[in-house]
Amino acid sequence: MARTIIPFGPQHPVLPEPIHLKLVVEDEIVKEALPAIGYVHRGLEKLADIRDYNQMIQIVERVCGICSMIHAMCYCQGLEEMMKVEAPSRAKFLRVIWSELHRMHSHLLWLGLFADAFGFEALFMQFWKIRERIMDINEATAGNRVIVSVNVVGGVRRDLSPEQCRWILKELEEVERQIKELQSTMLKDYSVCKRTKGIGVLTKEQAHELGAAGPLLRASGWAQDCRQLGYAAFPELDFSPVFHTDGDCWARGWVRFMETLQSINLVRQAIAKLPQGELAAKVKGNPEGEIVTRVEQPRGELLYYIKANGKKNLERLRIRTPTFANVPPLLAMLPGVELANVPVVVLSIDPCISCTER
């Protein structure tokens, strides 16, 4: 059959966010994919010109709802380094707790969406049901479900009481039990394996050459994680990246599943080692200079470039998000995939288009 171009997105039942792919297909096999983005651009970086650097914390949180706290943490860490302020050690541990809670709920959301992509709706509802507990922890401790707004330049705004810590640990025990109950379904079920194993393979070399980030990179055999850089309180926690060597959709699901359990472990460690002390260091004056900071988002490496000139507004703010890095590997994975498997492969990179376009 002759080549046909099939539009995929920007509105598609499996896509949580708008990305458009022109799929060149031949006999229902994808030969080439041409991406188009630009549906949710909001000009957030430009807002740095008219809002002061403290107001930007709440604005960068809105780059992405799912990992809002991690965006703000990255931004605040950059400004702290620029202004030569050290966040107190309690603040660093609290940042780890909230950022890992965000990673957990992001991965649970993705696991649900992924299950939906291969048609397992009961599993989708099950993962989202577990996620509600994490959202409740966020709301009870930080004030809001999704955009928690706990960071300030110099530390954090909220504290955890010993009762709240005990409650979090109790909730996490239940979350862990429920996630583990779904482990066999997610990783061993015949129909799940049939839809994910050997599909959308990204080899170790390709992942390196195309600059993949996050779980996509780790599922292709690279044990690299920005948390190894030792930001916040990660140097004091026992942590080693989860990775798999298969490089297919199943391996990406496996990596994210295991990372969810790892995040539970990290929160437990952080609560056990939570030191006493101040929540935020005093910050004086305006930032000056330029800086690049990196943190690990649920989807991979997040990079902030901040340039300031001693005024209360920043001169330039540039954000590079992991989905932007993961689009070239996606285009390399799609050729050779059957049309029916395209949603699974696209979902497997955990696309966050709002992040990418800001």
Place this chain on the structure above:
Amino acid sequence: MLFFTKTALGNLLRKYSTRMYPHVVREPFKDARGELYNEIDKCIFCMKCSKVCPSQCITVNNKAATWECDPFACVYCGVCVENCPVSCLHMKPAYRKAVYNRELIHMQGELKKKKTASAPKTTPEVATAANPDDLGESPE
């Protein structure tokens, strides 16, 4: 094989995961950031809240002693509450109820007299009237 059966059967026997909202509402968490409100009799109209607000949803007029907040623009970050010098701003733990019309929270206070010791305390008039002129069209 049949790994999900146990979970599915378990769900049949467990109680519902959902609630009949809005008839059944969960108790709000103590520290949740719900609706913003101003104790207008304590407010000194210093405009600090409107300056720090990242979404620019608060308008303060220090001549007419009015305080206005657009709850549809508010992002519930609580920065204004923390920066208020007289602690007159608070956040209720419960969320705002859904409404039919876009209405501003409008409060009319009274300007404080300068250092007149033992001045009799007056109770200011608190109005929460709608101001439909600045609001654009209603959702209908």
